[in-house]
Amino acid sequence: MESGRQGTRSGAAPAVRWGDVLLSAIAAVSWAFITMAGVAALGLHLLDADTTGSLGPMTAAVVAIGVGGRVTPSGDVSAFGLDGAQAHTSIDIAPLGVGLVGALVLSWFFLRSLRSAGVEVSPGELLARVGSVVLLFVAMLGGLAWAGHDIITIDGSKLGLKDIPGAGGLPGGLADRLPGGLGDELPGRIGDLVKAEAKVGFTVETGATLLGGAAFVLGVLLIALLASRRTPLPRALGAVHRVVRPAVSALVTVLLVAVLAGLAAAVYAMVGDDHPRRIAGAALLGAPNGVWIGVPLGLFVPWDGRATGALTGVLPHPLDDLLRDSSDRPVTLGRLAELDSRVWLLAAAVALMMLFAGVLTAVRSPVVRAPWGFAGRCALRLAAGTALALPLLVWLTDVSADASLSVLGFDAFGAGLDLHGRLGMAVLLGAAWGAGAGALGALLSCAAGAAGSRVSPLAVAAVPEPPAGPTGPYRPTQPYRPADPDTNPYLKNPYDGRGAGGVDAEPTVAGPVRPGPRPRPRSPGQGTDWPSPPPPPPAPGPGGNRRRPRGPTGE
Secondary structure, eight states: OHHHHHHHHTTOOOOOOHHHHHHHHHHHHHHHHHHHHHHHHHHHHHTTGGGSSOHHHHHHHHHHHHTTOOEEEEEEOGGGTOOTTTSOEEEEOOOHHHHHHHHHHHHHHHHHHHGGGOSBOOHHHHHHHHHHHHHHHHHHHHHHHHHOEEEEEEEGGGTTGGGSTBTTBOOTTHHHHSGGGHHHHHHHHHHHHHHOEEEEEEEEOHHHHHHHHHHHHHHHHHHHHHHOTTSOBOGGGTHHHHHTHHHHHHHHHHHHHHHHHHHHHHHHHHTTOSOHHHHHHHHHHHHHHHHHHHHHHHTTOOEEEEEEGGGGGGSOTTHHHHHHHOOSSOBOHHHHHHHOGGGHHHHHHHHHHHHHHHHHHHHTSOOOSOHHHHHHHHHHHHHHHHHHHHHHHHHHTOEEEEESSEETTEEOTTEEEEEEEOHHHHHHHHHHHHHHHHHHHHHHHHHHTOTTTTOOHHHHHTSOOOOSSOOBTTBOOOOSSOOOTTTOGGGBOSSSSBBTTSOBOOOSSSOOOOOOOOOOOOOTTSOOSOOOOOOOOOOOOTTOSOOOOOOTTOO
16 A cells, blocks of 8 residues: 555556446447447338348448448359359448448547546556457457358249240240240240249458458547547647647538538438438438548549449439440549539538638637737648548548349449549648638638637647746746755745745845834924934135035034
């Protein structure tokens, strides 16, 4: 006990509360997976994907894909005219709606557990909480990888093939008109096709899924720590409160607002549509995909893409027409505007979104300098944040799909879709847009008197106070050790004979100066007791200005 008290007095880091760490990690990971599974199951059900297979394994597979995993479909459809080389499917489309919901729930529980640590959190406790969340997340993802496999049987008798002419024999005279004896073979071929059964399956790759899940949860926790303005950090990271967090929190806010706008647009599209369920299911699973493709596109980031077969139907207008007509030229906002001039509204909306991010950065940043210097710092910080965020959006929304069979409720024989943004241009354009929006937003905030009005207490505490003038005994610099009255004469009281710390000290003066007695008042006409002024010196005599010695009376 004595050693523990000595360690506390000497400034040692507090011990990690492992019980609290484990309970908070279990709550965060469990609720994140429950929420993701619910969104994935509801989206698949609204898309009628559960009519071709079991909903449980498909939900596990979609959750695994949503957090960075990989699913490999396979099957034997040779009875339908596809050999082994053609019967393949590769899917690299992350349903960001599932991953975003899980990231929000995971971040909320993780940050809430850190806020109970006080103003600062020790590096050991922070690493313990991050490590426990990552380990539990990867462990639960391994369980999904084990459950995320299924086999779907496609029965030819349920495809309506029995109604094809010739399934029960060709009409009279038609068999004789077909060349090469085909009239004799066609009824048998159609009959075999009716009786055929094809097995299509999908399997979650365990190794790739675990690695992708670990990268996903580490990225989510890092973004959450950089974006949360009221979560404590270790003392060594105090500058993050005022330098990094205002810009990152502003970008995260505007991107989430953009997703809400996309969901509102989906609700509007459902009104009066013939298939509102499918629109709702697609919005639950892929609303962030469409919105976050539009953000880089609205900032003039070029894309390269192609689309063939049935997969062109999943693209919004006029992107489907552009990729269907030509794929040798990049997809830009100008080319889309040639097909539909309303596309320019996307550029205006994204520009307003960036300006909003600049204003948020300004109102959340501490103001310690003149307006022009403040605007420059806001521009630099938002430029750095946007230069990293925009390529991340491009990378997350990459689409790659080549299908020649039915999997996860989607039929796409001979279809393909590829859409990839250019990361280099995303970095350059992100820095340019961030700098402009940060500077303009800061100047507008300063003009409106709102700059620094929403600064978090942690950012205010982390702002260093510059000295107001030259240092000296009455304006000392920051001391390197506690003040000691025995060695600092400015801490001693010279009037009571004792120092400020209670130590006996010699007085520096004899004592306070006391005024003399007040003059006695007299009756009117008698004057006062003030002494008469001395007579003026005599005028100089003929001998010049030499003084004559005065007598006792001054004469």
